[in-house]
Amino acid sequence: MAAEExxxxxxxEQDVANFLELAKQLGVTIRRVSLYFYxxxxxxxxxxxxxxxxxxLFAERPELTLGYIEGKIIMxxxxxxxxxxxxxxxxxAPMRHLSLESLxxxxxxxxxxxxxxxxxxxxxxxxAKDGGLAKLLEDxxxxxxxxxxxxxxxxxxxxxxxxxxxxxxxxxxxxKDKGPKKETAPEPASKPETAAKGPGLGTGLGPGEGPxKGPGLGxxxxxxxxxxxxxxx
Numbered sequence: 013m014a015a016e017e018x019x020x021x022x023x024x025e026q027d028v029a030n031f032l033e034l035a036k037q038l039g040v041t042i043r044r045v046s047l048y049f050y051x052x053x054x055x056x057x058x059x060x061x062x063x064x065x066x067x068x069l070f071a072e073r074p075e076l077t078l079g080y081i082e083g084k085i086i087m088x089x090x091x092x093x094x095x096x097x098x099x100x101x102x103x104x105a106p107m108r109h110l111s112l113e114s115l116x117x118x119x120x121x122x123x124x125x126x127x128x129x130x131x132x133x134x135x136x137x138x139x140a141k142d143g144g145l146a147k148l149l150e151d152x153x154x155x156x157x158x159x160x161x162x163x164x165x166x167x168x169x170x171x172x173x174x175x176x177x178x179x180x181x182x183x184x185x186x187x188k189d190k191g192p193k194k195e196t197a198p199e200p201a202s203k204p205e206t207a208a209k210g211p212g213l214g215t216g217l218g219p220g221e222g223p224x225k226g227p228g229l230g231x232x233x234x235x236x237x238x239x240x241x242x243x244x245x
Contacts, residue, residue, distance in 0.1 A: 021072070023088050023089065023090060027069075027088070027090075028090055028095070030065055030068055030069055031069075031087045031088070031090055031092055032092055032095060032096050032099070032100075033061070033065045034062070034065045034066065034069065034076070034087075035078065035085055035087070035092050035096060035100050035103050036096060036099050036100060036103075037058050037061045037062035037065060038062055038103055038130075039099075039100055039101070039102030039103030039104070040058045040102055041055065041058040041059050041062050041130055042102060042103065042106060042130055042133045042134050043102040043134075044058055045130055045131060045134040046134040046135065050127065050131070059127075059130075062126075063123070063126070066117070066121070066126075070119040073119070074118070074119050075116055075117065075118045075119060076116070076117045077114055077115065077116045077117075078092075078114065078115045079113065079114050079115075080104075080107045080108070080112050080113055080114070080115075081113070083104070083108070085100055085103065085104065085107070105136075106133045106134075106136045109136040109137070109140065110133075110136050110139060110140060110144070110145050110159075111160075112145065112159050112160060113159075113160050114159065114160055114161065115157075115158075115159055116157070116158045116159070116161060117156065117157050118155075118156040118157070119156075120156045121156035121157060122156065125154045125155075125156055125157055126157070128149075128152050128154055129149070129154065129157045132145055132148055132149070133145070145159050146158075146159050146160055
């Protein structure tokens with residue numbers, strides 16, 4: 013039911029501003045953690061801004077999902093990269109490095125879970141080397157942040173085509189309901205030319221005809237397997 017309400021909710025200009033602020037502060041916090049220690053005042057400042065915008069968005073949504081599609085950060089059919097530009101570079105870089113297709117944050121997320129997630133994102137090389145973000149989130153028992161569990165698809169809503177997130181499990185279930193694909197018989201391959209059996213063409217064409225015709229063309233093609241002879245006119 014919540015998912016249906018989310019689909020019907022119209023995205024306002026204030027929503028877009030909040031989406032951009034979320035992506036910006038998430039990226040800035042990740043960047044600052046990579047440069048300073050977590051308790052640094054600059055890190056704490058951006059973290060507080062991030063937490064505030066999360067709570068604002070959670071007031072109307074049970075969860076938030078960001079997508080990363082063809083180098084663009086998407087949220088609720090809004091192309092944040094197009095509107096945010098360079099302000100989102102600090103989020104774009106780790107998402108690209110870790111091959112993230114989607115990032116889901118549930119309303120129940122705790123401060124400790126968010127902190128652990130940011131720490132993992134702040135060093136994408138080490139995170140990738142240690143098994144990847146999804147595995148490490150599971151190892152740390154982080155239940156309210158998940159990655160790559162959704163796919164973004166284009167759907168038609170009235171006269172408009174929108175990009176929306178669908179859980180991968182639902183996509184697999186829909187494919188299962190359709191049943192296995194029917195196998196079609198392959199088209200028969202063209203029949204290869206086969207060599208004719210038996211001796212070759214033997215002797216030449218023999219003596220010519222008539223008084224002024226000379227001898228024939230000489231010896232034939234010799235023994236051995238012949239082939240289909242092209243007809244020339």
